[in-house]
Amino acid sequence: MTGICGGYTTFSSFSLQTLNLARDGETALAGANVALSVVLCLAGVWFGHIAASALNQVKGV
Template sequence: MNQVLAIAAGGALGSVLRFWLSTWVHTLAGRGFPYGTLTVNVLGCLAMGFLLVLFVDRFSDNTVLRAGVLIGVLGGFTTFSSFSIETFNLIEQGAVFKAVLNMAGSLVLCVGATWIGVILGRQV
């Protein structure tokens, strides 16, 4: 039950952090491209790679904290559903190049960020 509560609390925190960061990025970069969601997903993947290594290799005994952070905070923070609807909207608006750029950028940057996070986590 403690894990469920940690996940719920972490999810709430992650969702609010996503809203704040995404909104801030959109005020800087505009709304012509889903920069906010892309930024959130890349940073979330970087954090996931880094923290996964720390929690599995270094802090494996604290399953409540691991669940709260990895499933809760980062699950609430990253935004695949937002990515999907924004990409769909770009396609529907006829901005197919932007949609493909968003899909390719998300795939390459998020997997790359996860990889970098794992490398950084292993060096700690």
């Protein structure tokens, strides 16, 4: 339950910040917020996958 609620509130905060930027006429910042969020999240998952793979090789799994 914590994971679902945590993910939901994080996404809600991201959405609200983006919407507020767009409403305030800051469309470039709203677009940058979306683009950077997606790119940085994917980079984080990729780095996490690499780190987990390296740890699994060390453990011999």
